[in-house]
Amino acid sequence: MFDVLILSNGPGEVSTWVRPVVKALRQSLRSERLRISVILSPCTHAMGTETEVVKNYPEVNRVQSPEHFFNFLFSGKTADNWDWYPQGLVVFLGGDQFFTLVIAKRLGYQSLIYGEWEARWYRWLDRFAVTSPAVRSKIPIAYRHKVEVVGDLMLDVERCDQITRDDNTPVIAFLPGSKPWKLSQGLPLSLATAEVIARSYPRTRFIIPVAPTLDLSALAGFADPRINPIIDRTGWRGGVLVGQETDAPYLETPSGIKIELIKEFPAHRWLANCDLALTTVGANTAELGGLGVPMIVLLPTQQLDAMRTWDGIPGLLANLPGIGSTMAKIINRTMLKQKRLYAWPNIWAGQEIVPELLGELEPEEVGRLVISFLDDRHKLSQIRESLRKVRGESGAAAKIATIVRDMMPVRGNL
Numbered sequence: 001m002f003d004v005l006i007l008s009n010g011p012g013e014v015s016t017w018v019r020p021v022v023k024a025l026r027q028s029l030r031s032e033r034l035r036i037s038v039i040l041s042p043c044t045h046a047m048g049t050e051t052e053v054v055k056n057y058p059e060v061n062r063v064q065s066p067e068h069f070f071n072f073l074f075s076g077k078t079a080d081n082w083d084w085y086p087q088g089l090v091v092f093l094g095g096d097q098f099f100t101l102v103i104a105k106r107l108g109y110q111s112l113i114y115g116e117w118e119a120r121w122y123r124w125l126d127r128f129a130v131t132s133p134a135v136r137s138k139i140p141i142a143y144r145h146k147v148e149v150v151g152d153l154m155l156d157v158e159r160c161d162q163i164t165r166d167d168n169t170p171v172i173a174f175l176p177g178s179k180p181w182k183l184s185q186g187l188p189l190s191l192a193t194a195e196v197i198a199r200s201y202p203r204t205r206f207i208i209p210v211a212p213t214l215d216l217s218a219l220a221g222f223a224d225p226r227i228n229p230i231i232d233r234t235g236w237r238g239g240v241l242v243g244q245e246t247d248a249p250y251l252e253t254p255s256g257i258k259i260e261l262i263k264e265f266p267a268h269r270w271l272a273n274c275d276l277a278l279t280t281v282g283a284n285t286a287e288l289g290g291l292g293v294p295m296i297v298l299l300p301t302q303q304l305d306a307m308r309t310w311d312g313i314p315g316l317l318a319n320l321p322g323i324g325s326t327m328a329k330i331i332n333r334t335m336l337k338q339k340r341l342y343a344w345p346n347i348w349a350g351q352e353i354v355p356e357l358l359g360e361l362e363p364e365e366v367g368r369l370v371i372s373f374l375d376d377r378h379k380l381s382q383i384r385e386s387l388r389k390v391r392g393e394s395g396a397a398a399k400i401a402t403i404v405r406d407m408m409p410v411r412g413n414l
Helices: 009-027 051-055 068-074 097-107 131-139 141-146 180-200 218-223 230-234 285-289 314-319 323-338 342-347 361-374 377-390 396-407
Strands: 002-008 034-040 062-064 088-092 110-115 127-130 147-149 171-175 206-209 240-241 251-252 258-262 276-279 295-300 355-359
Touching: 002 009, 002 097, 009 034, 009 051, 009 131, 009 171, 009 285, 009 396, 034 051, 034 068, 051 062, 051 251, 062 068, 068 097, 068 377, 088 097, 088 396, 097 110, 110 295, 127 396, 131 147, 141 147, 141 314, 171 180, 171 218, 180 206, 180 258, 180 295, 206 295, 276 285, 276 361, 285 295, 295 342, 295 361
Parallel strands: 002 034, 002 088, 034 062, 088 110, 110 127, 127 147, 171 206, 171 276, 206 258, 276 295, 295 355
Antiparallel strands: 240 251, 251 258
């Protein structure tokens, strides 16, 4: 018997890292003697439903929620007093790499780190699966034998069956995010933009893939002017949730525009059929890039103090009692002045291949850009081709599963 203990934390890691890896482990190893456990650590970006999301992964045997993490880290005991097999492996898929070192030593297990940007503690940890040769090159030569380049897990997008669609009907997806500071601006901006687009393309089909960490009532709250004051302040549009208990819920704007709410997760087969997506920054841009979906990245700043999730000292200052709002405005204004790329495809390419709109965005401005793309499909084709060139090869999860298999004892010793 062999234990694989996965350490993870936030919603992005749970959906784009943990999910493909546990699927690959089951598909590659196919062993009833393999037990997969997931322990979540606290995360400032968490929505609070990550535990339930992981519990719904059929490949995972057991899950521990983040509130019990530090007790486990310091005492070695889980909330449910899990037992552990004599042989096992701790796999890092989010959080702090140091946790992997501590927990692996405590359990007497081997360790494997997935390194997106860097690999730490290479003197004491056993193996590393990294995204690129650049990450591997940061490790001293004496330890590079521990490192294998596997690629980016965010590119492991499933190739799914296509949904049925009318080719004469544009399909546009809105991905306003899952965190309150994004949704408070992103959702009403999306609804207002849909109304602008519908004036020129009244048959457009609009969809919002709902993050698994977000329930429909919570989402609808950000479209309600009584709950979300930015709607009245900006003149953007609200919306009403219709059909919450049905298989086809949607938000309806005051002028009758319907935005379908897709509860299927992941919604790749829906996104793959979109002509264009309007998305916030984050892992969404990598998933869309992996699917080859043209996108416009939106970062509205009407509520400049809303974003308080920076890492390190900026994040601490932005959340100080009393002065946090002022500090957040100063930090965010400084961050936005920096010349940088936000969308993952643009970061991969080192240049802007999908538009990034930052600032006090207005629905008319965003809508006109969308309409210009729908009027000139050649522009969309050019973006699709650029995305294909930069997205790289998928298969990181399968390569990680192979490393795990190589680290397992031979069958006779299990």
